[in-house]
Amino acid sequence: MNNKTCALANVDVDSVLHPYTDARQHQQLGPLMIERGEGIYVYDTDGKEYIEAMSGLWSVALGFSEERLVKAAETQLRTLPFYHIFNHKAHAPSTKLARKLLDLAPVPMSKVFFTNSGSEANDTIVKLIWYRNNALGKPQKKKLISRLNAYHGVTVMSASLTGLPNNHRGFDLPLPQVLHVSCPHYYRYGNPGETQEQYADRLAQELEALILTEGPDTIAAFFGEPLMGAGGVLVPPRTYWQKIQAVCRKYDILLIADEVICGFGRTGAMFGCDTFDIYPDAMLLSKQLSSSYQPIAAVLINEKIYEPIADQSHQIGTLGHGLTATGHPVAAAVSLENIRIIQEDNLVGRAADLGALLMEKLSCFSDHPLVGEVRGQGLISAVELVADKATKARFSMPGKVGSYLAQRAQHHGIITRNIGDAIAFCPPLITTEAEIQKIVDRFQWALSDTERWYCSK
Template sequence: MNDNSRALADADVMNVLHPYTDARKHQELGPMMIARGEGIYVYDSEGKAYIEAMSGLWSVALGFSNERLIQAAAAQLRTLPFYHTFNGKGHAPSTKLARKLVDLAPVPMSKVFFTNSGSEANDTIVKLIWYRNNALGKPRKKKLISRLNAYHGVTVMSASLTGLPNNHRGFDLPLAPVLHVSCPHYYRYGLPSETEEQYADRLAQELEELILHEGADTIAAFFGEPLMGAGGVLVPPATYWQKIQAVCRKYDILLVADEVICGFGRTGSMFGCETFDIYPDAMLVSKQLSSSYQPIAAVLINERIFDPIADQSHQMGTLGHGFTATGHPVASAVALENIRIIQEENLVARAAEMGALMHEKLGCYLDHPLVGEVRGQGLIAAVELVSDKATKARFDPPGNIGAYLAQRAQHHGFITRNIGDAIAFCPPLITTEAEIQKIIDRFEWALSDTERWYRSQCA
């Protein structure tokens, strides 16, 4: 690291509290400074190139430095750099984006509420659902059901919906109104005698038993990612979503689809709900909505949710919720252009095609002694590392092998993310066949390094 980079790093160590980072360890090691990005690559402050195989945070659909998105932001900054949507005000970018999202939705949706992040979107839909049930005279119908290993964000309510221990420990979470059912990971939690369909039956029965135990009149909504992302890239077992939806309908429980990672082509369809045949009452989108060039998210609700909210706001004289940047014109303009590019360049179909290629190539590692499972859908995947393939035994302690592989991948110019001992892949939708091969090659180098290191530790 040169002197200039070290000065920047020292400033970060002193002044920035980094998310998902060991703060004390970070003070010792300092940050990896990313200076610029181009296509699927990012470059550190010393000029080294890395394939960004996680699309940043599952989000940079169009890669880095897309000129059309840059121009869309610049043009809107010159015209109307900011205005709010409070008190009945509006502007063209957010109005057009709302129309576009309603048109794109795979099931009928009525209204769109804009937020700045997926976490805020999850908070917002919880408030709207509670508001709705109060309007309907159902003040007890407030509990929310999520799943272990789910990821819905990090604000107080969205972190409560999240089913990951690190988002709860030390924060006094989850909040009381949130309940969690089992994680739908057939490889890890299916019984030896069960088919995927039988496993799905068991999970649906677990949900129904929880509802009956708590009282259906106290349960407001079920939250789920079509495919679970940050919890390990977990693909639902066959028939899972059909059976979960049937239970929700039976007991008048709203279904909220968190499309923050899945939306806009990631699973090989425009939305994960299309891939897995889900019919939600509300959809939450962010990340690939703007390729993360601007912070923006959206809550889509159907008429079943909207009508009581509208009546209640009329009675009270206002809907007392909103953010300064709700429907920000620059973010909205960038999101609109981002969606245009995804459609014009047929990137949803490309994600399906390149995803199939990526899964085919990753599948070749199922014979590797450290690889237990290769899973995913579309252009998102994970390779789970195990200490014993026959028993699916985890490494002890968990996470060390995955972290070592991720470090070796970075050494080889390949940024991935270990989720425990599962190695995640989520390259931009613009990734080419040749670039998929580069990802596979660098993964193989890192995997070979990891096997040698692991064997040396066991010797």
């Protein structure tokens, strides 16, 4: 165990099975113990400062010390710390939040169902889609299409929708109802001489071919993040979403927009659907919904989905789905205050401006021998490292160089995330111009360290 964890006499650092962690390696290295946060910074138990350039997990829009959110939670805890919304019960925070989300939605939505996480939101919409299709007398219309490199969560169904191999290996996933098509990464998968529009045509044709092979009457929905986050910050090629939507409409396939990372300003608009002109039948929201000060997520569904569900619940006598903390009053109150701050401080516009600045500064590394692509939209970006710029060749051991750079970045006081060999940036929406420069400077130091290490091998 490392010195830091040994010094924590009153903390049992071996008691937790950590997500997305090599458990055996963790036994040797121990954790980085984060003690407190202030603005966009977090501090470990030795007092060392880090810029949290990933907003925790793509989620802390307002930083780590927003007093208005703390006060909203405290006020609600003193008023009504918990109540459920089962069996015709309700309370003001969840009701007000639902109304606010319906008002904000980029396309008409009818109802909101609350969950505790994006994974549960994805599971919930699948159950609702199946419930709806049974109500419509279409019991065979149950298959779901997602994409390779997609991230939709880690529960059994949401992990199946996820298109990352390590979310499937060892878990007997994906479930057979889930199909995957190619991810829309033009830099990596576009053919030589192929324009972005032609690449989008090819992906739409691939989707249509899969639908026809499986049978349109068996396909219930297409799931997609407007911009793919955990798969590498993959920005869709021009015309991609227009063409994908056209295929879905042609074959009466519901379009589900997973806005868990993109929502509430991350892409420089309130939602990724606004940014990429997407017209979904359902939207899944979480993360920046509460700036992760409280666990909460939301499923927004349109009338097309809602009406058959309402009829079916009436026939059965209940909608047999719900969670103890569905619409939790404290989480809802914090989310309402979080949205107020985002709107009052124009943080959506700020994300667009700061995102352009971050992209401008990161693009200065485009000529670096280890940098293949700099990409992003709004205040979410990535720098992909490659072994050979001319051929876009990956490193012989994928992820090792990216992991080394992330470690050096942490050494220099910036927490990023390597997704394989792509280094992701997703700083809080409250980040300043000066702090953007700090992020870029510290990344440059880490990149220089990585180049020296790589060239010395």
